[in-house]
Amino acid sequence: MMSEHEAGPVLFSVEAGVGIITLNRPDVGNSMNLALMQQLQAAVGRCFTDPAIRAVLLTGRGKLFSGGGDLQEFNDQTDLAAYLRGMTHALHNSISLLLRMNKPVIAAV
Known part of the structure; x- marks a missing residue:
């Protein structure tokens, strides 16, 4: 397994031609914040452009795949x-790339 990111809100690795994207905020139900969205966009972009990646697996650590938006972090913003x-913007770009990807995308939820 090649590990690209071993810490942070999104883990990314490539194993046997499969790009593995893991939401990694299990302590808050993998709720989405800006850092997670930006790292998700980067990982999906890598899967989209790398010809060695032939399929994508999207999953989450912990009990939940994702509990939605991080409401506490939203509340803490001065310019929400x-x-x-x-x-x-980052989420839209990620979804757009996933929809246009000519590779199987599997969500393990």
Whole structure:
């Protein structure tokens, strides 16, 4: 297994041609924040562009795949609108790449 990211809100590795993307905030139910969205976008982008990656597995650590948005982090923002724009931009880009990817994408939830 080749490990790209071993810590942070998203783990990414490649094993036998499969890009493995793992949401890694199990202590908060893998709830989404800006850092998670940005790292998810980077991992999905790598899977999209790397011809050695022939399939993608998307999963989450812990009991939940994802509990949605991180409401506590939203509450802590001084400019919530800008924060949410950054999150939705990264999420939209990730979903767009996943939809256009000519590789199998499996969500293990």
